Amino acid sequence: MVAKISEIDSLIRSKGLNATDIRRKVVELLYAPGTALTQKEIEEELEKAFGTVDRVTLYRTIKALTEKDIIHQISIDSHTIKHKLVREHVANEHPHFHCSMCDKLICMPQLNIDENMLPGGFRIESSSVLIEGVCSICNRTQH
Structure with a gap:
């Protein structure tokens, strides 16, 4: 799925940010469903598009897009964080x-974490649930 520049610009501006070239490109890279990239992978793709990329600018771009709920971060393990586009129809707190x-x-929003299932007086501030396994496409190619 390829996003039109106007869609990307509209998304970025709707969150109160300017649609800079680097913000556009980061959102474009993450636009396809199932796409999640590390900062290093994003940097490598941006270098293909723009040549050299300032790491501080990239860090600030990712931070701004995350703070404005345009992208979200998923910890794969203690050393790997991936960035993924937030989809409007998906709850903020959901397993992956x-x-x-x-x-x-x-994203697995159908497995949404229900705060009503917690003991009385408990509330969720954040959650991180990662299910590891083999997707249906890879599962078919294994057999």
């Missing part, structure tokens, strides 16, 4: 499925 074969990261 990580395919150990193709590295695809899929």
Whole structure:
């Protein structure tokens, strides 16, 4: 799925940010469903598009897009954080499925965490649930 520049600009501006070239490109890179990239992977793709990329600018771009709920971060392990586009129809706090074969990261909003299931007086401030396994495409190619 390829996003039109006007869609990307509209998304970025709707969150109160200017649609700079680097913000546009980061959102474009993450636009396809299932796409999640590390900062290093984003940097490598940006270098293909723009040549050299200032790491501080990239860090600030990712931070701004995260703070404005345009992208969100998913911890894969203690050393790997991936960035993924926030989809409007998906709840903020939801589990993800990580395919150990193709590295695809899929939102699993149907497994939403219900605060009503917590003991009385408890409330969720944040959650991080990552399901590791093999996606249907990779599973088919294994057999």
